[in-house]
Amino acid sequence: MTTDEPYRWLDAIANRREYIRDQLKGATPVFAFSRPEGILLWGVGTGQSKVFEVYDRQALAALGHPVDIEKIRQTVIEAAHREGFARDPEDVTLRRLLNFSLGPALKAGFEQIFTAPLMVETVFAEVGAAPASDVLARVNFDGTYRFESDGVSVVHTAPADEAAAAQWLRGQIRPEATLPEVSRLALAAWRALTSGKPFAPPESSAAADVPFALEGRVIEAALLERGPANRARYRALSPAELA
Secondary structure, eight states, X not given: OOTTHHHHHHHHHHHHHHHHHHHTTTOOOEEEEEETTEEEEEEXXXXXXXXXXXXXXXEEEEEEOHHHHHHHHHHHHHHHHHHHHHSOGGGOOHHHHIIIIIXXXXXXXXXXXXXXXXXXXXXXXXXXXXXXXOEEXXXXXXXXXXXXXXXXXXXXXXXXXXXHHHHHHHHHOOTTOOHHHHHHHHHHHHHHHHHTOOOOOOSOOOGGGSOSEETTEEEEEEEEEOOOTTSOOXXXXXXXXXX
């Protein structure tokens, strides 16, 4: 190995990171909210492209290339089933899945500079017995991740705008807000992020003012319901339920 080989690798990694971010610029944001009813996952997509079930208490919302999103989903599903078989389904936790499966897999894939990178950014959710025990994890394409502690997670391609949207939503969402009210605020944040305009609350709370068809795309949402053990937690939400 020549003395400049490590520097070439670092340059390649930096270029790879910049390339992925550039490719993801057109992707639209997704959101996750910890609520009394459970965890609301929300995005705008083509119908089945943003929000997905993972395991009994886990789900994800993602932006990026559909094939890459499916690769990540399958990686986590397989790890969850192995964990559930070896232990117990209740022992399958998001922290273990990220620490020992998805995080290392994403990191290894990102650092393989001669293979195609995964074009995806995600938020993973795990519903608990109470909102205080919910887990939201913002996962990056390079395998790094952070856990959100305030019940709101925004996934966007511009980190500064992502942070601004999360801060705005935290200030707008009241503890007693209903799921339709949270959805309308998510739509307002989505519009601001995709148009480059300032964040502003919806002009009206009337259902007629909330279009569910957006230039050929639709609002995709699901709820990880907070309920008794051994019950299906993931439930796709219809537009009527968010109106």
